[in-house]
Amino acid sequence: MAAPGLLLVLQFFFCHCFRSRTKDTEDAVLAKEPNPMDSTSSIEMKSGSGKIPASPLRVAPSPQRVPPSPLRVPPSPLRVPASPGRFSMSPKLDRIGSVHLTMKQAARATQNFSPSLKLGEGGFGTVYKAQLQDGQTVAIKRASKEHSDTLRSEFRSEIELLAKIEHRNLVKLLGYVDKGNERLIITEYVPNGTLREHLDGVHGTCLDFNQRLEISIDIAHGLTYLHLYAEKQIIHRDVKSSNILLTDRMRAKVANFGFARLGENETGNTHVLTKVKGTVGYLDPEYMRTFKLTPKSDVYSFGILLVEILTGRRPVDSRRSPDEKVTIRWAFGKHNNGETMDLVDPQMTEAVDKKIFKKMLNLAFQCAAPTRADRPDMKAVAERLWAIRVKYLKHGGKE
The missing domain is CATH 1.10.510.10 (Transferase(Phosphotransferase) domain 1)
Structure with a gap:
């Protein structure tokens, strides 16, 4: 700068x-x-x-x-809460979408986070294209392990804010994983x-x-x-x-x-x-x-x-x-x-x-x-x- x-x-x-x-x-x-x-x-x-x-x-x-698209889109309706047993939840995040993954399922969907499926890489970590068992394609953003703790506030900020929005011109949050030193954000795939x-x-x-x-x-x-x-x-x-x-x-x-x-x-x-x-x-x-x-x-x-x-x-x-x-x-x-x-x-x-x-x-x-x-x-x-x-x-x- x-x-x-x-x-x-x-x-x-x-x-x-x-x-x-x-x-x-x-x-x-x-x-x-x-x-x-x-x-x-x-x-x-x-x-x-x-x-x-x-x-x-x-x-x-x-x-x-x-x-x-038209200019105005009404605020998003309440969404189906994610299953607490599948991934960590916060009381503020009870409106996450329908994709509930474990780390094992996320690894399978990304072919163990294969470089061939990498969409981009940045300060937070790497974004991968993922194919779910039901055939749905999503994007999974995985936090860098070496920065997992320092980026936790950025991770929480992103999921808390994405959970509040629903608009055709904004990327939609589908789910997330926060377990141990692994943090994933699951969003719609924009191809x-x-x-x-x-x-x-x-x-x-x-x-x-x-x-x-x-x-x-x-x-x-x-x-x-x-x-x-x-x-x-x-x-x-x-x-x-x-x-x-x-x-x-x-x-x-x-x-x-x-x-x-x-x-x-x-x-x-x-x-x-x-x-x-x-x-x-x-x-x-x-x-x-x-x-x-x-x-x-x-x-x-x-x-x-x-x-x-x-x-x-x-x-x-x-x-x-x-x-x-x-x-x-x-x-x-x-x-x-x-x-x-x-x-x-x-x-x-x-x-x-x-x-x-x-x-x-x-x-x-x-x-x-x-x-x-x-x-x-x-x-x-x-x-x-x-x-x-x-x-x-x-x-x-x-x-």
Whole structure:
């Protein structure tokens, strides 16, 4: 992570640009985002910086996808309690889904946690694809044994929060195991990899503009649910492209709730005071400065993510020239200089309408405003993205 002095200098510069020109902004953090599947890029405030590998070339766009989900989804109904005899339960976790496994069953389902079934690896541990006896495919996240005790709070946080949510754009918790030094989280299997992988063309095709717009809406719906419609307000704290999973129909689901926190719902309280956690490049600068966490911190991260979706570039890329290393700063400068269309991901082969693109980019800059008072809330963001979609489709992708 960049030195505090550098952060303050960059933040001052962009506060000035933001207020004097438009309500567009950028992120002033110059640091590391490693391999997209490596959740060790999710850090606490004391973590160091490093280099980011450049994105590989991407190829032709994939077909258009299905219509997005509606904005509001009601809070989840009570779910069937898990059997206490099968895995450890907490009174707060009496709403877990229907997958109840022992460690022996989990090992069998993952072929003894075979590397060939590994989906990803990060700070918490490794995620495996698992085939259950009834034929159901799930994902099992196994905590690293060497970090089992130190990661217990992250484990408990994730299962307690996942147990409270039910939304089509959020990864669903199916069960968990907490026995001895083994900790497993069992979730639905999302088969099509991460958003970052698709931006990199890892799966053989590049996302077209329509897909990027629809995915942005899906993510905004999921975060809106967490902030407004969950049983209790939830702040994700680690919104980034490698934590967005895509289904076989290209639906987006927000994943990895290890850093998530309950928001302040009591009257008069506007924030949660907590140590900084998240991913460098996506971190809200006001949260880093004040340690005050609000849903607007997720909004900031979403703004950075939206620029990433539009440009195909990671938030920070040390292999680029100095004026292009921080993507939000580069994009902000290009936009203000009237070179907006230079920001379009070159891997999108179709023509992109300038007015539609600018509307999405302006929204991204507003979300990434340096102070939270200047950012919209996620509900307003989702509504604006939906309006952009309606206009886009009304004119057949052209305005």
